[in-house]
Amino acid sequence: MLQSTSLPAAGRARLPSRRTATVMAASGKTVMITGGNTGIGYETAKVLLAKGYSVTLACRDASRASNAVQRLQQQQPGAPVDYLLLDLADLASVRDAANKWMDSGKQIDVLLNNAGVMACPRMETAQGYEYQLGVNHLGHFLWANTLLPLLKQNPNPVRIVNVASTAHMFGKMDFDDLQSRNNYDRWRAYGQSKLANILFTYELARKLQPSSSITANCLHPGVVRTELSRYLMTDPDALTSKLLTALFTPFTLSPEQGALTNIYCCSSPDVEGISGKYYDSCKPVASTPASYDTATAAKLWSVSEELTQAYAKAPAAV
Numbered sequence: 001m002l003q004s005t006s007l008p009a010a011g012r013a014r015l016p017s018r019r020t021a022t023v024m025a026a027s028g029k030t031v032m033i034t035g036g037n038t039g040i041g042y043e044t045a046k047v048l049l050a051k052g053y054s055v056t057l058a059c060r061d062a063s064r065a066s067n068a069v070q071r072l073q074q075q076q077p078g079a080p081v082d083y084l085l086l087d088l089a090d091l092a093s094v095r096d097a098a099n100k101w102m103d104s105g106k107q108i109d110v111l112l113n114n115a116g117v118m119a120c121p122r123m124e125t126a127q128g129y130e131y132q133l134g135v136n137h138l139g140h141f142l143w144a145n146t147l148l149p150l151l152k153q154n155p156n157p158v159r160i161v162n163v164a165s166t167a168h169m170f171g172k173m174d175f176d177d178l179q180s181r182n183n184y185d186r187w188r189a190y191g192q193s194k195l196a197n198i199l200f201t202y203e204l205a206r207k208l209q210p211s212s213s214i215t216a217n218c219l220h221p222g223v224v225r226t227e228l229s230r231y232l233m234t235d236p237d238a239l240t241s242k243l244l245t246a247l248f249t250p251f252t253l254s255p256e257q258g259a260l261t262n263i264y265c266c267s268s269p270d271v272e273g274i275s276g277k278y279y280d281s282c283k284p285v286a287s288t289p290a291s292y293d294t295a296t297a298a299k300l301w302s303v304s305e306e307l308t309q310a311y312a313k314a315p316a317a318v
């Protein structure tokens with residue numbers, strides 16, 4: 001049975017057609033959404049709940065997460081939604097959250113790796129990695145890889161969806177200074193982390209296909225009015241970026257509109273069995289030539305394995 005989402009007014013932004021926003025009624029399917037307490041992730045949770053999915057929000061802040069769960073349950077009484085604590089800036093938290101989920105005996109049908117940070121001043125994760133690379137890529141790399149044995153046991157098709165960005169265009173994998181220690185530039189670091197999201201997706205799709213029923217795709221959600229620019233708003237050194245953000249605000253998407261490509265990649269029958277693609281406005285499109293470089297993708301994979309290895313196994317039982 002097919003159902004359609006009701007699309008919000010298009011405004012001036014480019015939006016997918018009503019046909020492409022069609023989603024499959026999926027009672028009983030479970031979606032895990034990192035960073036689902038606000039922004040695009042929250043709006044995705046709202047629509048997927050309405051379509052019959054069970055939703056778990058994987059979030060770093062218990063009070064923001066439980067507040068989001070409450071709001072979703074107020075809008076949809078009895079909705080099957082809960083949260084799991086996950087801080088992508090700490091690989092120990094990533095490993096523990098994944099293990100906790102696997103111990104629960106519950107499956108995942110859609111793993112939506114949506115959480116992200118953008119253009120922060122230079123900061124480091126708990127393991128001393130540059131914050132944007134650490135949260136946007138390394139945390140999700142360990143998260144997805146730790147959950148993979150569980151996903152492989154799922155008798156039904158599984159979708160892994162990574163939220164990247166068109167900002168991968170100005171990204172370059174700088175393996176000589178992956179942690180951006182020299183001449184840190186907040187936008188270059190964001191671009192690098194979002195390019196890493198795409199390289200990771202394509203490499204994962206190559207490793208999984210053709211024998212697996214797990215697909216991996218990534219997407220750009222559009223330019224969306226969310227809390228993503230929080231670091232720019234509070235940083236006195238980011239005046240130019242702040243002015244540009246204010247200037248472009250009228251041309252941006254609402255969070256409801258920005259969630260449409262997430263919803264499409266997570267649930268549309270059009271995407272069933274499709275893997276290794278990059279979506280924008282609910283259509284597969286080309287990402288930059290650099291993102292298709294298989295040698296770079298393989299190198300990123302092995303470097304990411306090295307950087308996360310210490311947390312890749314469960315701690316010894318005490």
Ligand SMILES: NC(=O)c1ccc[n+]([C@@H]2O[C@H](COP(=O)([O-])OP(=O)(O)OC[C@H]3O[C@@H](n4cnc5c(N)ncnc54)[C@H](OP(=O)(O)O)[C@@H]3O)[C@@H](O)[C@H]2O)c1
Nearest residue numbers: 035039040060087088089114115116165223224226227228
């Ligand atoms: N908005 C845009 O224009 C745009 C454009 C292109 C791509 N994207 C991508 O879309 C995704 C969603 O962004 P958004 O616009 O919805 O931004 P948002 O409103 O700021 O939401 C980001 C989410 O990520 C969570 N998060 C941040 N750091 C985390 C950590 N260490 N551990 C766990 N969760 C963490 C946040 O949690 P807290 O609420 O606790 O901070 C929040 O739930 C991101 O990957 C972003 O790069 C957005």
